[in-house]
Amino acid sequence: MKLVIAIIHDEDAQQLIGKLNEAGFGVTKLASTGGFLKAGNTTVLIGVSKEHIEDVMALIGETCKTRKEVTTTTSIISEAGGFMTMPIEVTVGGATVFVVDVESHVKF
């Protein structure tokens, strides 16, 4: 068994979870925060047998879209000697996905 940990955009979460549930996969949704943008995102946990990993990956790939987000740099010293921040644009991935081996899976 594998555990898929997918960090996705909040706006894609409902649709992805709906598709996963329809396909019969169990999902846990966690509210998370990106360390860089310090903005909310969604982490989904999906426990799945090895044979179904590709199905889960396909659903994530087709549902989660990349987006441009604007953030500001941490304070830098300006030429005048004061502190200033600069806007920067980053591309947030459709999904950041980790797949880990599950040693055991027990339900009581």
Ligand code: 2BA
């Ligand atoms: P954030 O940490 O808020 O990062 C959002 C986006 O900002 C990233 O998109 C990337 O394009 C950019 N970014 C992140 N760190 C950066 C840095 N030090 N310098 C310049 N740009 C930077 P993604 O890579 O698609 O990541 C989306 C979200 O997935 C991240 O939100 C974070 O919550 C999670 N994530 C990404 N890589 C991860 C990792 N190796 N481990 C754990 N979580 C990760």
